[in-house]
Amino acid sequence: MAPRVAIIGAGFGGLCMAIRLEKAGIRTYSVFEKADDLGGTWRDNTYPGAGCDIPSHLYSYSFEKYTSWTRRYPEQPEILGYLHHCADKYGVRRKIRLRTEVRRAVFEGGAWHVTTSSADGARTETFDVVVMAVGQLNRPRLPDISGIEDFEGVSFHSARWNHDHDLTGRRVAVIGTGSSAAQLVPRVAERAAHLYLFQRTPNWVIPKPDAVFGPVARLAFRFVPGLQRAYREWIYRYAEGTLYPALARGWSEGLLRQRALRHLRDQVPDPGLRAKLTPDYPPGCKRVIIDSSFYPALSRPNVSLVTDPIARITPKGVETGAGTYEVDTIVYATGFKSTEFLTPMEVIGREGRSLHERWKDGAEAYLGISVPGFPNLFMLYGPNTNLGHNSIVFMIECQVAHIMACLPYLGRSGPIEVRPEAMAAWRRQLDAAMSRMVWGAGCRSWYKTADGRVTNNWPGPTTLYRRLTARPPEPAYQPVGAG
Numbered sequence: 001m002a003p004r005v006a007i008i009g010a011g012f013g014g015l016c017m018a019i020r021l022e023k024a025g026i027r028t029y030s031v032f033e034k035a036d037d038l039g040g041t042w043r044d045n046t047y048p049g050a051g052c053d054i055p056s057h058l059y060s061y062s063f064e065k066y067t068s069w070t071r072r073y074p075e076q077p078e079i080l081g082y083l084h085h086c087a088d089k090y091g092v093r094r095k096i097r098l099r100t101e102v103r104r105a106v107f108e109g110g111a112w113h114v115t116t117s118s119a120d121g122a123r124t125e126t127f128d129v130v131v132m133a134v135g136q137l138n139r140p141r142l143p144d145i146s147g148i149e150d151f152e153g154v155s156f157h158s159a160r161w162n163h164d165h166d167l168t169g170r171r172v173a174v175i176g177t178g179s180s181a182a183q184l185v186p187r188v189a190e191r192a193a194h195l196y197l198f199q200r201t202p203n204w205v206i207p208k209p210d211a212v213f214g215p216v217a218r219l220a221f222r223f224v225p226g227l228q229r230a231y232r233e234w235i236y237r238y239a240e241g242t243l244y245p246a247l248a249r250g251w252s253e254g255l256l257r258q259r260a261l262r263h264l265r266d267q268v269p270d271p272g273l274r275a276k277l278t279p280d281y282p283p284g285c286k287r288v289i290i291d292s293s294f295y296p297a298l299s300r301p302n303v304s305l306v307t308d309p310i311a312r313i314t315p316k317g318v319e320t321g322a323g324t325y326e327v328d329t330i331v332y333a334t335g336f337k338s339t340e341f342l343t344p345m346e347v348i349g350r351e352g353r354s355l356h357e358r359w360k361d362g363a364e365a366y367l368g369i370s371v372p373g374f375p376n377l378f379m380l381y382g383p384n385t386n387l388g389h390n391s392i393v394f395m396i397e398c399q400v401a402h403i404m405a406c407l408p409y410l411g412r413s414g415p416i417e418v419r420p421e422a423m424a425a426w427r428r429q430l431d432a433a434m435s436r437m438v439w440g441a442g443c444r445s446w447y448k449t450a451d452g453r454v455t456n457n458w459p460g461p462t463t464l465y466r467r468l469t470a471r472p473p474e475p476a477y478q479p480v481g482a483g
């Protein structure tokens, strides 16, 4: 009998899982989505300039090669359009239950009891398998700066853009200088009377060689045999062969630094501004920004880079030790609660074990996918599967393949869970690989917990991750009975 599968989240991960089930002829699944549309991060992040710094042809499913991409680097509306296209083409849209939030999942009597809340109230349904596909960057983080609630103007987070608030002629403060800020600052600066950008830590920035794919290029991708595949493969290998070694402190680390410093020199003529923008930690420790319009925006007469630490938010603006910057709008580009995996959901495994209790010192999972004591529970884009150098869609496809390989096993044996020995071996491998990566090199980032443990990133090459997830799952798992 086909397993009943609950998929939680309808972003890149959840849709991929649903499509693979459909392709395998398994129709006994439901996709729960708390928002009013599919798309995950690409539904939430609609700020001006939102886009992806991984090329379109790689930031897409390997099985759905889209030939209509209009740019080398896709912008948010096009990616969201691609996800809608996939949901329709593979017939999974009818299975998505929008505005239905999963609050709780409890393993009892050999099955998962999933409690949702929606306009119709709370409801509990039973499934054999649960696939968590909620992502790592789905809950915006407002900074812990005092006075936020006292501000009398309009304020919002970058991932909750207020499109009703016209920024033309406004005095705007943007707090944060990560990838989101780098994309939105140039667009906001075109409209605002003045933009104050509050930087706590500078980031390394390298150019984004964007280009438009005109009708001829699009026709070529469509009709020249093998072109799309070869182009995708080339982008993948380039990222893997040049960027990964930089993050592993290998041969290209110096090259990455030089590339970023040259980009800074080329784009920022003012030496004072350049000094403020030069990081004092190795490139890659925090996510490298890939962008060619951020630096030029900082040289505009209506943009000021403020590096004095923020003391507080006041009713009229942002106060630092050097004075108060009066603004009528504050944009918090301050990132996400990235290390709090699966919160605020309550997940209770075998013998009443709480997943969050197990993870109190930081989340971890075998292959980033499964946890001992939590039978038939799988994660997509779980702990230690984020990348700083390549497409996360590649990782998601590896995870979905692994889960698909587990399904016949649990179909035969009843609920399965990862063996504690497999988990321990995985942890040792991860720790050994992590110790050579640049993320530990004395910087603060969303990749790690407050006490410095890297819970978000995968420390190996993605080729290795593909090999590990493609192995037959049986030796690492064991049947658990009804539990």
Ligand code: NAP
Pocket (backbone or CB within 6 Å): 051, 052, 053, 054, 137, 143, 144, 145, 158, 175, 176, 177, 178, 179, 180, 181, 183, 198, 199, 200, 201, 287, 310, 333, 334, 335, 336, 444, 445, 446
């Ligand atoms: P982020 O990288 O976590 O950046 C948050 C920014 O807010 C940092 O500059 C941080 O400063 C600052 N900040 C946080 N709390 C602060 C405080 N109390 N006072 C002052 N500054 C504060 O978040 P993000 O820019 O939203 O990006 C998150 C991730 O999303 C990216 O790394 C990337 O993986 C993904 N993303 C990708 C793309 C893409 O093109 N593919 C685009 C956007 C986002 P510190 O650095 O000092 O902590």
